[in-house]
Amino acid sequence: MKKPKGIVLYQGKSLIDKKMIVVIATGFQKNYNKKTGDMIQIWILKADNPPIIAKRLGLDYSICGDCKQRHFGSCYVNLCHGPSRVYYAYQNSSYEKYDESMLEFFKGRDIRIGSYGDPSAVPIHIWDTICSVANSYTGYTHNWKKCNPDLKKYCMASVELKKEYKQAKKLGWRTFRAKLEEDSKFENEIICPATTVELSCNKCNLCNGMTSKTKKDVVITAHGADFKIQRFIKGIKKIKNKKKYKINYQNRYEELRKACKI
Numbered sequence: 001m002k003k004p005k006g007i008v009l010y011q012g013k014s015l016i017d018k019k020m021i022v023v024i025a026t027g028f029q030k031n032y033n034k035k036t037g038d039m040i041q042i043w044i045l046k047a048d049n050p051p052i053i054a055k056r057l058g059l060d061y062s063i064c065g066d067c068k069q070r071h072f073g074s075c076y077v078n079l080c081h082g083p084s085r086v087y088y089a090y091q092n093s094s095y096e097k098y099d100e101s102m103l104e105f106f107k108g109r110d111i112r113i114g115s116y117g118d119p120s121a122v123p124i125h126i127w128d129t130i131c132s133v134a135n136s137y138t139g140y141t142h143n144w145k146k147c148n149p150d151l152k153k154y155c156m157a158s159v160e161l162k163k164e165y166k167q168a169k170k171l172g173w174r175t176f177r178a179k180l181e182e183d184s185k186f187e188n189e190i191i192c193p194a195t196t197v198e199l200s201c202n203k204c205n206l207c208n209g210m211t212s213k214t215k216k217d218v219v220i221t222a223h224g225a226d227f228k229i230q231r232f233i234k235g236i237k238k239i240k241n242k243k244k245y246k247i248n249y250q251n252r253y254e255e256l257r258k259a260c261k262i
């Protein structure tokens with residue numbers, strides 16, 4: 001069977017807010033990503049709104065939930081690239097709908113669950129199916145307090161604060177912590193080898209939730225575009241100083257949605 005450009009794994013309601021989302025796997029024909037290596041990339045997108053518009057109008061809640069980086073504007077994913085490209089290709093019917101015969105394309109491959117979007121928005125049977133034949137996978141969720149706890153099998157709990165780290169550990173998660181430069185590493189943490197020895201995720205494979213033989217957690221110093229790092233630092237410092245960090249997005253989103261008649 002010819003390798004598809006992409007496979008639509010799920011079209012349905014988000015488990016976060018019941019709005020329509022779509023889950024698309026790409027990277028079957030060719031794939032180059034320096035940080036992850038050769039991995040199938042999974043995109044969790046709003047089904048009916050381009051990613052940039054969805055973000056501006058706050059509709060990305062369906063796929064990102066209450067991730068702090070969404071409020072800070074510091075998410076490392078560049079929406080103009082992967083998410084927009086995949087969304088418009090989906091709208092142009094460039095991808096095939098999943099059926100059982102397509103599972104062979106996932107066999108022995110390394111999978112990045114959630115190149116954009118939170119895996120907790122998606123019914124877990126999707127991850128059970130493709131991960132059952134994969135060589136390895138990595139995944140992260142900011143929604144670890146509320147989501148299906150079975151997601152621990154595949155995902156790390158994304159945390160930024162010491163308090164969250166402790167809570168997530170109490171709930172039985174392995175964690176992936178983004179920290180400020182001046183913050184130190186916790187005892188059970190390993191520094192992400194992508195930042196120390198330039199190991200790609202598919203070779204490292206530490207971020208595979210409870211599947212991992214190691215019980216260690218992972219920590220990384222905030223990285224990426226400089227302006228995003230600055231936003232991240234600002235947001236975290238506000239929280240640490242107990243200042244309000246959520247601007248009143250809700251009102252702004254509602255005004256914009258009204259103006260756009262959405």
Ligand code: SF4
Pocket residue numbers: 138191192193194199200201202204205206207218
């Ligand atoms: S710890 Fe390994 S798998 Fe996790 S982000 Fe770093 S390189 Fe990738």
